[in-house]
Amino acid sequence: xxxxxxYWNEMRLQVAERKCISWSKFIQxxxxxxxxxxxxxxxxxxxxxxxxxxxxxxxxxECKIWEAARATSAAPTFFKRIEIGRAQPFIDGGxxxxxxxxxxxxxxNTLFGAxxxxxxxxxxxxxxxxxxxxxxxxxxQIVPTDVVDVLRAIATDCEExxxxxxxxxxxxxxTYFRLNVEQGMQGIKLSEWExxxxxxxxxxxxxxxxxxxxxxxxxxxxxxxxxxxxxxxxLGTYKRTSLYSxxxxxxxxxxxxxxxxxxxxxxxxxxxxxxxxxxxxxDILDKMRTYFDAESASQRIFVLHGLGGAGKSQLxxxxxxxxxxxxxxx
Amino acid sequence: xxxxxxxxxKANGISISWITSNSGLLISFSSFSDIFYVDATxxxxxxxxxxxxxxxxxxxxxxxxxxxLASLSxxxxxxxxxxxxxxxxxxxxxxPSCSSGNILITTRNRELRHYTAEDADADVKGMDLEDAxxxxxxxxxxxxxxxxxxxxxxxxxxxxxxxxxxx
Numbered sequence: 035x036x037x038x039x040x041y042w043n044e045m046r047l048q049v050a051e052r053k054c055i056s057w058s059k060f061i062q063x064x065x066x067x068x069x070x071x072x073x074x075x076x077x078x079x080x081x082x083x084x085x086x087x088x089x090x091x092x093x094x095x096e097c098k099i100w101e102a103a104r105a106t107s108a109a110p111t112f113f114k115r116i117e118i119g120r121a122q123p124f125i126d127g128g129x130x131x132x133x134x135x136x137x138x139x140x141x142x143n144t145l146f147g148a149x150x151x152x153x154x155x156x157x158x159x160x161x162x163x164x165x166x167x168x169x170x171x172x173x174x175q176i177v178p179t180d181v182v183d184v185l186r187a188i189a190t191d192c193e194e195x196x197x198x199x200x201x202x203x204x205x206x207x208x209t210y211f212r213l214n215v216e217q218g219m220q221g222i223k224l225s226e227w228e229x230x231x232x233x234x235x236x237x238x239x240x241x242x243x244x245x246x247x248x249x250x251x252x253x254x255x256x257x258x259x260x261x262x263x264x265x266x267x268x269l270g271t272y273k274r275t276s277l278y279s280x281x282x283x284x285x286x287x288x289x290x291x292x293x294x295x296x297x298x299x300x301x302x303x304x305x306x307x308x309x310x311x312x313x314x315x316x317d318i319l320d321k322m323r324t325y326f327d328a329e330s331a332s333q334r335i336f337v338l339h340g341l342g343g344a345g346k347s348q349l350x351x352x353x354x355x356x357x358x359x360x361x362x363x364x
Numbered sequence: 365x366x367x368x369x370x371x372x373x374k375a376n377g378i379s380i381s382w383i384t385s386n387s388g389l390l391i392s393f394s395s396f397s398d399i400f401y402v403d404a405t406x407x408x409x410x411x412x413x414x415x416x417x418x419x420x421x422x423x424x425x426x427x428x429x430x431x432x433l434a435s436l437s438x439x440x441x442x443x444x445x446x447x448x449x450x451x452x453x454x455x456x457x458x459x460p461s462c463s464s465g466n467i468l469i470t471t472r473n474r475e476l477r478h479y480t481a482e483d484a485d486a487d488v489k490g491m492d493l494e495d496a497x498x499x500x501x502x503x504x505x506x507x508x509x510x511x512x513x514x515x516x517x518x519x520x521x522x523x524x525x526x527x528x529x530x531x
Contacts, residue, residue: 340489
């Protein structure tokens with residue numbers, strides 16, 4: 035059993051450093067970025083719990099970020115369970131949910147429904163050996179066999195889900211990505227959470243590999259401009275046989291678009307951007323902004339009229355472009 | 365479904381999303397929940413573009429799209445009808461029948477003003493002389509010297525009159 039206090043202090047520190055105050059309620063955390071973690075109720079191992087940062091039809095006990103983080107990493111025999119809500123003990127989602135790809139698809143389906151899926155990015159903690167099952171050796175003599183079994187199950191589980199995802203997305207190239215450090219993590223055990231620098235070194239080496247580097251670039255492009263072709267439902271009736279392994283997944287949903295068939299989905303037209311040399315017209319842009327921002331009990335309709343070539347469409351494009359924005363705040 | 369999200373649909377609320385990263389907080393915002401662009405040149409283009417609005421597996425149709433938009437009460441979508449110049453066009457039937465949402469129309473047809481509330485239209489005139497001169501110099505990659513500015517003014521004036529006479 036790892037000394038719990040130091041680990042948890044470390045985790046609280048990490049959470050705080052990321053500017054997510056650790057005592058803020060998990061459910062209030064990042065409303066727009068939908069995130070969840072999986073855990074299990076220790077009283078009844080059949081009950082899987084998904085702690086979400088958003089509201090869902092399922093209710094779950096009040097929970098703070100660090101508690102959720104604690105619950106999901108309470109791997110049996112490694113960390114103590116945690117009690118959340120009405121003294122319900124939770125342990126890691128572990129076997130079955132270490133690669134939550136299925137859960138992600140389920141959740142995305144509930145949240146976004148008919149929206150086509152943009153991409154699924156799955157980030158693993160390492161290949162089979164990475165979880166550090168050294169057999170037969172000193173390790174096994176110290177650690178009870180059931181721990182070794184649990185670990186092996188977790189690792190096998192992750193890869194199995196990965197295989198399922200590969201098959202599921204076979205018809206949709208450039209939609210499913212998995213990044214997983216394949217080598218070098220063998221020596222690092224779950225209990226050695228302090229040896230992050232070693233993990234970091236192996237990860238850096240993995241990322242330097244040419245094919246991985248190319249993959250990462252592709253992932254970046256796909257997340258920025260997802261090409262949606264199918265809804266999750268349409269993805270198929272591929273029968274899921276096993277449960278779940280990874281640790282971090284990103285689903286990039288795209289705006290709703292009507293899918294018809296895989297080959298030919300009519301594209302929804304996007305509003306063009308204004309020409310780069312657009313200038314002036316501040317008075318009209320201001321008027322439009324004021325009109326559309328004002329409270330109204332009825333549908334707002336604004337008409338730009340004028341002679342051909344006066345720049346009505348460009349003005350509309352400019353207005354739309356200005357309605358969207360990004361800004362950094364320190 | 366998100367009770368605490370930073371969105372106020374009633375006031376055509378700006379929706380805000382944020383991501384924390386090493387470089388601070390990245391906030392992105394949009395006044396509209398979704399923007400749909402429709403080429404309103406004629407009935408065919410309008411129908412073709414409107415059909416693609418409805419999401420999901422439902423059969424695509426103009427009706428389905430309009431019903432879907434109308435059902436999104438409390439959201440601030442924007443429907444753009446671009447180049448609705450044809451005077452025979454009955455645009456009104458393509459407005460989702462609901463009391464929410466936003467519509468933006470560009471047209472040469474001044475009569476379309478009647479679709480809107482008072483003072484919810486703008487007469488887009490040609491550019492004023494100063495903007496036109498600036499634009500010409502920028503596009504010509506010409507220096508803003510006094511000489512060039514004088515030349516630009518002359519060119520802009522000639523071109524403006526030519527366009528007006530040929531109309």
